[in-house]
Amino acid sequence: MRIHSFLAVASLLSVSVMSSHAAARVLSVPDAFTPVVVRYVGDNTVPVKGSDGRWHVVYELWLSNATPAPASVERIEVLDYDHQGRVVTALTGDALLSNMRDLSLRPAVDASLPPSTSRLVFLELTFGERSAVPDAIVHRLSGTGGSSPAAHGPAPLTYLAAPWDLGRPTPPVIGAPLAGEGWVVMNGCCSTRGAHRGALLPVDGELRDAQRFAIDWVRVDAQGHLVNGDRSRVENHLAYDQPVFAVADGTVIGMLDGLENQVPGALPDPASITIDNVDGNHVILDIGRGLYVFYAHLKKGSVRVKLGDRVATGLELGRVGNTGNTSAPHLHLHVMNAPSALGADGLPFVFAHFTLAGMLDPEQWYAPNSQVGDTYRILPGDGPGSRRDELPLDLRIVGFPAAAK
Secondary structure, eight states, X not given: OOOOOTTOOXXXXXXXXXXXXXXXXXXXXXXXXXXXXXXXXXXXXXXXXXXXXXXEEEEEEEEEXXXXXXXXXXXXXXXXXXXXXXXXXXXXXXXXXXXXEOTTOXXXXXXXXXXXXXXXXXXXXXXXXXXXXXXXXXXXXXXXXXXXXXXXXXXXXXXXXXXXXXXXXXXXXXXXXXXXXXXXXXXXXXXXXXXXXXXXXXXXXXXXXXXXXXXXXXXXXXXXXXXXXXXTSGGGBTTTTOEEEOSSSEEEEEEEOOOOOXXXXXXXXXXXXXXXXXXXXEEEEEEETXXXXXXXXXXXXXXXXXXXXXXXXXXXXXXXBOOSSOSSOBEEEEEESSSOSSSSOXXXXXXXXXXXEEEEOHHHHTSTTOOTTSBOOEEOTTOSEXXXXXXXXXXXXXXXXXXXX
């Protein structure tokens, strides 16, 4: 089962951003003919501490065959840039193929790149300690391709590409968007099984991944129910009409409050969805330092702010609804690097304080016949208890302190 978001698809801390380096280093690789061009999607590869106690580096590579010769990618190794004998991780065989998509986001059937075609590769690096995260990384591609501009047939090739400085600002620390117990992280970091990680879109002449770290918040009770009674009624969903709060001091730069709820159980007719209504009723906050927070699918008539309002952390912004391109009531939340819900790149973030109370069983949740009205098994997950400055991972059950305002 998947709760589909808009693309398919006590005192709280204000934003805190610190830089580990004064400026990004200038990185390079040896000159070489590289038939498969490698670039990043976005500009925000920053380590973030997850609720599993590990540090996660999440990003996508965009591979393009820029030659008339067919190419293939047989292995991608992520190396420590400063110690290139250290292989951080390697993708090959089924592991590589399962993380590869074409530009329409369909799973790749093989690792070939015919002339003038592109592929996306989803990567996640994990580290037990922050000190284990390299200051910079670089990628070693192995496969076949044109060995020169004149080549029309493939030859074996190995080369370095796409160095990346990880000495970037740390993720922002934000307050609670909701209050109380039983809030479930749906489509969260860092799984590719959910609706967010792979929701890249061509917007404003760029390929954007605004939802890379987005969370769809639904609510579960102690018995594993997300809904009590007829699931086609919005008011029967435990998340519905719950208050939504500002996670930081900021300024309202975007909002909408006039759309009706969708009937839960299915997405609306795709022909009815436009770039203007896909988010449903929503609020965008500018929280400073080039950071923006997006809240989507709010209940009609519940939005309490207007454009230009200055808001304080903990202020109620609206209520959870089911408006826009959504199949069940939930709050969609993400942090981004531009004031557009779609024309931005999603940034990692951590919550100042929350508690964990297990997680939903992922095999049950992602089973093809799973339904929102099912009774879900609750597993131990990352272990119960209080957490600070962490990002709760996919399907974790979270409690937030009572709202200050």
